[in-house]
Amino acid sequence: xxxxxxxxxxxxxxxxxxxxxxxxxxxxxxxxxxxxxxxxxxxxxxxxxxxxxxxxxxxxxxxxxxxxxxxxxxxxxxxxxxxxxxxxxxxxxxxxxxxxxxxxxxxxxxxxxxxxxxxxxxxxxxxxxxxxxxxxxxxxxxxxxxxxxxxxxxxxxxxxxxxxxxxxxxxxxxxxxxxxxxxxxxxxxxxxxxxxxxxxxxxxxxxxxxxxxxxxxxxxxxxxxxxxxxxxxxxxxxxxxxxxxxxxxxxxxxxxxxxxxxxxxxxxxxxxxxxxxxxxxxxxxxxxxxxxxxxxxxxxxxxxxxxxxxxxxxxxxxxxxxxxxxxxxxxxxxxxxxxxxxxxxxxxxxxxxxxxxxx
Numbered sequence: 001x002x003x004x005x006x007x008x009x010x011x012x013x014x015x016x017x018x019x020x021x022x023x024x025x026x027x028x029x030x031x032x033x034x035x036x037x038x039x040x041x042x043x044x045x046x047x048x049x050x051x052x053x054x055x056x057x058x059x060x061x062x063x064x065x066x067x068x069x070x071x072x073x074x075x076x077x078x079x080x081x082x083x084x085x086x087x088x089x090x091x092x093x094x095x096x097x098x099x100x101x102x103x104x105x106x107x108x109x110x111x112x113x114x115x116x117x118x119x120x121x122x123x124x125x126x127x128x129x130x131x132x133x134x135x136x137x138x139x140x141x142x143x144x145x146x147x148x149x150x151x152x153x154x155x156x157x158x159x160x161x162x163x164x165x166x167x168x169x170x171x172x173x174x175x176x177x178x179x180x181x182x183x184x185x186x187x188x189x190x191x192x193x194x195x196x197x198x199x200x201x202x203x204x205x206x207x208x209x210x211x212x213x214x215x216x217x218x219x220x221x222x223x224x225x226x227x228x229x230x231x232x233x234x235x236x237x238x239x240x241x242x243x244x245x246x247x248x249x250x251x252x253x254x255x256x257x258x259x260x261x262x263x264x265x266x267x268x269x270x271x272x273x274x275x276x277x278x279x280x281x282x283x284x285x286x287x288x289x290x291x292x293x294x295x296x297x298x299x300x301x302x303x304x305x306x307x308x309x310x311x312x313x314x315x316x317x318x319x320x321x322x323x324x325x326x327x328x329x330x331x332x333x334x335x336x337x338x339x340x341x342x343x344x345x346x347x348x349x350x351x352x353x354x355x356x357x358x359x
Contacts, residue, residue: 001068003214014032014034014035015034015035015036015304017034017036018036019036019117019118019119020034020036020038020039020040020041020096020116020117020118020119021033021034021037021115021116021118022034022048022115022116022118022119023038023113023114023115023116024051024053024058024113024114024116025112025113026110026111026112026113028052028053028054028074028114028287029050029051029053030049030050030052030053030056031049031050031051031211031247033045033046033048033049033056036118037118040090040094040096040118040119040120041057041090041096041118042090042092043056044101051316053114054068054118057090057116058090058091059088059089059090059096059098060088060089061086061088061089062087062088063287064072067088067098069101071083071100073100073102073111073114074111074114075150076102078104078109078110079108080102081101081102082099082100082101082102082115083099083100084099085097085098085099086098086099087121088254088264090310095121095122096118096119096120096121097117097118097119097120097121098116098117098118099117099141100114100115100116100117101114101116101117102114102115103113103115105167112317131273138185138189138316141181141185141316142182142185142203144178145178145179145181145182146178146182148174148175148178149175149178149179150173152172152174152175153175154169155171156171156172188316188318188319188322189318191250191318191322191325191326192306192318192322192325193320195321195322195325195326195329200258200325200326200329201244202244202247202292202329202330203246204242204243204244205241205242205243205244205245206240206241206242207241207243207245208243208352209238209241209248209271209284209286210232210234210238210271212245212249212252213232213252213269213271213286214232214250216249216252216253216256217230217232217256217269217298217312220256223345225260228266229260229266229267230266230267230268230269231266231267231268231269232268232269232270232271233268233269233271234270234271235270235271235272235273236270237273238272238273238284239273239282239283239284239352240352240353241283241284241350241351241352241353242353243330243350244326244330247326247329247330248350250322250323250324250326251323251326251348252286254319254320254322254323255288255323255348256269256288258291258319258320258321258344258346259288259289259290259343259344259346260290261343262290262292263290263291263292263343264290264291264292264293264343265290265291265292265341265343266290266291267288267289267290268287268288268289268290269286269287269288270285270286270287270289270316270338271284271285271286271287272284272285272287273285274317275350281350281351281352281353282351282352283332283350283351283352284349284350284352285347285348285349286347286348286349286350287345287346287347288345289339289340289343289344289345289346290339290342290343290344291339291341291342292342292344293342293343294339294342294343295336295337295338295344300336300337301304303320303336304320304321304323304324304334304336305321306318306321308320320336323346323348326350327348327350330350330351331350331351332348332349332350333348333349334346334347334348334349335347335348
């Protein structure tokens with residue numbers, strides 16, 4: 001640790017690292033074997049100290065070749081500084097990602113330390129599967145509206161004179177609706193990218209949550225749903241909320257659309273004051289519940305993950321993931337559970353504050 005470091009600084013220890021770390025000396029004896037390396041290999045770290053690295057880590061390439069026989073860092077060219085990440089197998093077939101660094105006493109000199117970084121290959125595979133699923137989902141969701149747009153536009157261009165004005169208007173309305181579907185999907189993908197990278201921008205201003213809720217309900221009723229399908233309850237003296245109105249509209253729109261599409265019976269929207277507590281500040285809670293079949297208990301922990309969809313498997317499965325990202329970017333929380341009448345219940349909170357306080 002740098003001698004100039006402040007008294008409040010904490011020195012990083014090998015066991016604090018998220019990746020496995022193995023360090024061998026100039027003779028190939030292990031001098032460091034951290035906790036994560038022990039977890040990945042199933043070894044007791046203290047039992048590995050002093051052992052020769054090729055015996056303690058009998059790694060193999062996926063084609064069966066022994067890693068040490070192929071690599072042997074101690075006999076490698078003096079100009080080499082290490083090896084890029086490789087997929088290697090531990091005894092028993094567990095796959096790990098291994099990065100190697102050669103530390104020398106001087107450029108071109110003998111090897112002084114051999115440093116191995118180990119990571120769980122399962123994490124990489126899960127990320128790759130997630131990316132593949134995202135691509136497949138996007139392709140599927142884009143195909144339907146684009147096929148419709150292509151079909152109607154091609155038909156109108158080919159047989160324009162044969163259609164009445166009413167028929168042309170109907171086809172153009174369908175094209176317009178399908179274009180909106182594509183726009184919504186692109187917006188969802190951009191939001192997912194920003195949430196994943198921590199670049200979701202929140203532009204705060206005063207937001208009247210009760211008015212926003214009533215506006216969404218009015219839109220749904222104007223779209224053909226019966227007014228008695230919805231019940232709105234607003235507590236008195238709700239604290240002021242500074243939030244991004246467009247992002248909050250996304251959250252409300254997603255939750256209400258889910259309640260209408262997947263739920264049944266009355267959709268109840270409640271706004272309550274959240275008093276300050278030990279682990280949270282004062283704020284407002286919005287609860288959306290329905291009387292439908294609800295969320296299966298075994299799926300409850302997955303509802304805010306990518307691609308989770310209800311029993312009908314409709315949509316992209318990104319809506320609730322985006323809801324969670326938006327609410328947490330505002331400093332709030334969101335939970336899922338069972339409603340009082342058996343349906344799904346979603347509750348999110350937003351902290352009260354002013355622009356200066358929320359910075």
